[in-house]
Amino acid sequence: xxxxxxxxxxxxxxxxxxxxxxxxxxxxxxxxxxxxxxxxxxxxxxxxxxxxxxxxxxxxxxxxxxxxxxxxxxxxxxxxxxxxxxxxxxxxxxxxxxxxxxxxxxxxxxxxxxxxxxxxxxxxxxxxxxxxxxxxxxxxxxxxxxxxxxxxxxxxxxxxxxxxxxxxxxxxxxxxxxxxxxxxxxxxxxxxxxxxxxxxxxxxxxxxxxxxxxxxxxxxxxxxxxxxxxxxxxxxxxxxxxxxxxxxxxxxxxxxxxxxxxxxxxxxxxxxxxxxxxxxxxxxxxxxxxxxxxxxxxxxxxxxxxxxxxxxxxxxxxxxxxxxxxxxxxxxxxxxxxxxxxxxxxxxxxxxxxxxxxxxxxxxxxxxxxxxxxxxxxxxxxxxxxxxxxxxxxxxxxxxxxxxxxxxxxxxxxxxxxxxxxxxxxxxxxxxxxxxxxxxxxxxxxxxxxxxxxxxxxxxxxxxxx
Amino acid sequence: xxxxxxxxxxxxxxxxxxxxxxxxxxxxxxxxxxxxxxxxxxxxxxxxxxxxxxxxxxxxxxxxxxxxxxxxxxxxxxxxxxxxxxxxxxxxxxxxxxxxxxxxxxxxxxxxxxxxxxxxx
Numbered sequence: 001x002x003x004x005x006x007x008x009x010x011x012x013x014x015x016x017x018x019x020x021x022x023x024x025x026x027x028x029x030x031x032x033x034x035x036x037x038x039x040x041x042x043x044x045x046x047x048x049x050x051x052x053x054x055x056x057x058x059x060x061x062x063x064x065x066x067x068x069x070x071x072x073x074x075x076x077x078x079x080x081x082x083x084x085x086x087x088x089x090x091x092x093x094x095x096x097x098x099x100x101x102x103x104x105x106x107x108x109x110x111x112x113x114x115x116x117x118x119x120x121x122x123x124x125x126x127x128x129x130x131x132x133x134x135x136x137x138x139x140x141x142x143x144x145x146x147x148x149x150x151x152x153x154x155x156x157x158x159x160x161x162x163x164x165x166x167x168x169x170x171x172x173x174x175x176x177x178x179x180x181x182x183x184x185x186x187x188x189x190x191x192x193x194x195x196x197x198x199x200x201x202x203x204x205x206x207x208x209x210x211x212x213x214x215x216x217x218x219x220x221x222x223x224x225x226x227x228x229x230x231x232x233x234x235x236x237x238x239x240x241x242x243x244x245x246x247x248x249x250x251x252x253x254x255x256x257x258x259x260x261x262x263x264x265x266x267x268x269x270x271x272x273x274x275x276x277x278x279x280x281x282x283x284x285x286x287x288x289x290x291x292x293x294x295x296x297x298x299x300x301x302x303x304x305x306x307x308x309x310x311x312x313x314x315x316x317x318x319x320x321x322x323x324x325x326x327x328x329x330x331x332x333x334x335x336x337x338x339x340x341x342x343x344x345x346x347x348x349x350x351x352x353x354x355x356x357x358x359x360x361x362x363x364x365x366x367x368x369x370x371x372x373x374x375x376x377x378x379x380x381x382x383x384x385x386x387x388x389x390x391x392x393x394x395x396x397x398x399x400x401x402x403x404x405x406x407x408x409x410x411x412x413x414x415x416x417x418x419x420x421x422x423x424x425x426x427x428x429x430x431x432x433x434x435x436x437x438x439x440x441x442x443x444x445x446x447x448x449x450x451x452x453x454x455x456x457x458x459x460x461x462x463x464x465x466x
Numbered sequence: 467x468x469x470x471x472x473x474x475x476x477x478x479x480x481x482x483x484x485x486x487x488x489x490x491x492x493x494x495x496x497x498x499x500x501x502x503x504x505x506x507x508x509x510x511x512x513x514x515x516x517x518x519x520x521x522x523x524x525x526x527x528x529x530x531x532x533x534x535x536x537x538x539x540x541x542x543x544x545x546x547x548x549x550x551x552x553x554x555x556x557x558x559x560x561x562x563x564x565x566x567x568x569x570x571x572x573x574x575x576x577x578x579x580x581x582x583x584x585x586x587x
Contacts, residue, residue, distance in 0.1 A: 019508050026501055027492040029557040036504060036554055040547045043511065047543075050514040060521045067529045068520035071536025072513075078537070078546025086549060091499060098506045098546050108535035109515040116522050124472045192488035222502055229509045234475050236515050242480040244477055244511040250486025251505040255498060347496055353498025360556040367559060371495045461518055 004056055011049040012240040018042025019244055023251070046240050076100075079220035088361045089318055092351040093150045099225045100143035106228035109134025111195070115188055123183055124233065130179040132231035133191070133376045134198045139224040141202030145243055146217050149206070150350060156211035164208060170200040174267070205271065211350075212315075213270050217257040217318035218351050220267070223252025245366045255352045264408030289439040291426065294446055296453070298344075299420050302444075306337045306383035310375065312411055314348050316389015317450050318358050324456035325363050326388060327362035332461055341368050343375040343385075343411050345393040359426075376412045378456070385416035387437075388450050390430030397436050404433050419443040470564045507546025513539035 016037050025035025054060050060068075079098075086094045110132035117125075136339075148154035175197040208321055209217050230245025232238075260267050303309060310328060317323060331341045342364065348355035356369050370378075379385060387394055393415040398405045412421055419442055430433065437443055446453050468513045516535035523532045 014512075016482075019511075020489060022508075023486075023489045023493070023501075023504065026497055026504060027489075027494065029494075029497060029554075032497055032500060032557065032561070033551070033554045035549050036507075036547065039508060042545070043507070043543060046514055047517075050517050054517060054521055057521060061524070063529060064520040064523055064532065067533045068517055068525070068536050071516075071533040074535030075540030075542075076544040079543070080539035080548055082541075083545040083548035083552065088553070090551075091503075091549075094545070094549060095499075095502055095506055098503075098510075098542050100511055102506065102509045102542045105512045105516050105535045105538035105542065106509075108531050108538070109512065109519060109556050112519045112523070112531045112535070114529070114530060124470075128472075196517070203566075211488070222505060225509050226505065229512045229515075230479055232512055232515045234472070234479075236518060237471060238514060238518075239475075239478055241511055241515055242479050244508045246479050246482035247486040247490075248505045248509040251490045254487065254490050255502060258495075258498075269519055286475040310540075313520065344495065345497075349499075351499055353495055353500070357499045357553055357556070358497045360553075360558070363558070366496060366557045367562055369496050388469060463491060 001403050003101045008049050008053060009239070011045055012238070015042040015046035015049070015240050016243040018045070019247055023247060066244035069155055070445070088357050089321065090151070091354065091357060092214060092218055092349075093147045095219065095351060096143045096147035096150060099218070099221045100140050100147065103136045103139025103143060103221075103225045105136075106225070106232040107140060109131050109232040110136065110235050111191070114156075114186070114191060124129060126183040128184070128231050128234035130182060130194065132143075132228055132235055133195060134175050134179055135231060136228035137195050137198035138202040138205065139221055139228055141199040142206045142224075143202075143208040143216075143221045145203050146214065146221060149209075149211060150214055154207075158210040159207045164204065168204050170434040171197050171204060175201060197355070197387060202358065209270060210386040213265075213352050214263075215347050215354075216256060216263065216267065216270050216353055219252050219259050220271075221252075223249050223256055224252070237323070248406040248427070258345055258346060259352055262409060264405055272435070273425050288356070289441070290455075291438055292444050294420070294442075296456040297447075297464075299446055299457050300464050302384050302418060302420060303338075303386070303457065304336065304461050304464050306333075306338055308378075308382045309333055309384045310341055310343050310379065310416065312343045312345075312385060312387040312413055313355055314388065314390025314393065314396060315350065316391075318349055318355065318389075320389065320450035322388070322449075322454055323358045323362040323364075325451050325458070327359065327364050329454050329458045329461070330364065332458055336465065341370050341375065341378075341381075343372070343413075344369055345372055345390065345411055346409075347393065348390065370410060372411060379412045379415035382416040383418065385413045385419045387413060387419065387421040387423075389422065391423075391435055392433075393434045394437050395429070395433070396440075397433065413437060414440055417442065420446060422446045422448065422450055424449055496556075500550055500557075503546060503550040503553060507543060507550055510539060510543030510546050513543050515539075 001270045019042050022035040022039025025031040114129050149156040177196050187296045218431045226248025230242050233241025334340050344355050393410050396414045397403045398408045497530040516539040519535050523529050
């Protein structure tokens with residue numbers, strides 16, 4: 001091993017250390033930006049080291065240089081444009097597209113390696129090559145479908161048809177079975193079939209998954225991308241890729257688990273698709289009663305004379321693009337000395353932590369954004385809980401056995417002294433069951449679009465207090 | 467004893483996985499979206515692999531693969547880091563003094579925030 005190889009290897013270790021340190025610094029909003037900078041410098045170092053390998057090796061043709069640089073410029077430009085212009089509500093789609101291109105690039109690394117090395121590769125390399133091709137291809141097509149569903153280009157409802165599961169199984173068997181066969185006897189033509197089967201599997205895996213399960217799907221595809229990149233690292237013998245891929249795999253895995261738990265569904269249940277949890281147990285009847293509806297002035301009186309208010313934002317808030325309006329109302333209440341905080345359920349939004357980003361964009365200071373476990377004990381001391389476009393995550397029925405959401409962690413909104421729910425109609429949430437919170441005598445319903453309702457409430461509070 | 471390369475690679479992979487679990491389980495839910503976006507940029511390291519394709523590519527198919535892989539990976543790296551930075555910049559302890567480019571609602575909110583600081587104490 002030459003001195004050059006030693007130096008390059010050590011630089012890759014340095015880059016990998018930067019990635020770990022960068023992720024570590026993300027444990028606090030105050031240091032997170034520095035974390036991103038550390039991670040960026042690690043990446044720049046790794047790319048520089050790779051350029052050094054290419055120059056040092058003398059093997060590259062002029063066409064190779066042109067192709068590589070042109071590709072990097074085109075891709076880098078597109079990535080930069082997308083990152084600068086994306087709306088924060090569209091963040092899940094963008095993350096999904098980055099998963100797609102990352103997984104796609106990882107698959108291409110293995111495909112090229114396979115075609116170039118031909119029959120000379122060892123069996124152990126073939127295993128990782130084929131895993132990379134299969135995982136990378138599934139991630140690529142699956143992430144594009146997920147992004148399409150999030151963007152509304154593809155029907156976001158669960159798309160299923162008779163025999164869909166059989167097709168899924170067949171595709172998986174073809175991809176994996178043929179892949180295993182290829183390890184013994186390499187063939188470029190058969191590899192194409194593996195790629196096509198894996199791409200088709202990615203599509204058929206994500207199509208039956210409903211829009212509300214997207215936080216889990218994106219996290220899972222993120223974990224897949226990480227694994228694919230790590231496999232690419234195995235193929236070309238690059239430790240930086242292996243370490244980075246493992247870190248992303250771990251991150252995606254943790255988030256997948258957290259999201260699935262927060263939705264009270266198993267990962268298998270979500271992937272198999274369909275609707276609800278499939279519980280056929282007869283539900284124990286919850287309290288029934290009449291719904292009380294109020295107008296902006298009544299809501300304003302409750303809010304203006306409260307001493308502690310908790311705002312519970314759900315996806316309805318993001319869908320109505322009302323994050324700026326809610327921030328304006330909260331600021332107005334705070335200016336009257338009212339203690340205002342936000343209770344954020346883990347699945348509020350379309351990806352993990354999405355609601356926090358939307359509120360941060362509306363200039364809500366992050367110390368006001370409280371996690372579920374932190375805020376739940378505070379509801380009992382709260383005068384008004386203002387629920388905006390959140391449904392299932394506030395339903396007390398989750399505490400009783402036998403309902404579709406039994407066992408799901410919820411925000412203890414019903415413990416507050418009074419509750420105002422802004423909602424467009426009495427329609428059901430994703431779980432398709434009645435929300436017992438709405439018939440609670442302490443609850444008043446404000447039927448309106450979130451943006452309109454919040455603007456009216458803010459105006460009413462201003463009129464009331466002068 | 468000389469260990470086979472695959473065994474060394476697997477060891478590194480497994481240990482990095484554990485480091486990942488340790489470090490990432492400490493990230494608060496508030497930052498989960500930027501975390502995922504940061505993880506996204508980190509897997510952009512596949513750019514290193516994509517660049518190396520260009521070295522061994524020697525026919526049209528190889529060059530096409532090299533081009534697409536480089537473009538995909540570069541989009542991943544550049545876009546990932548830029549959008550992560552953009553998001554993290556928005557997380558503030560106190561509402562910021564609005565810049566002229568801000569949305570009207572944000573300006574309004576920030577203005578209320580600064581007046582609050584005056585009256586609260």
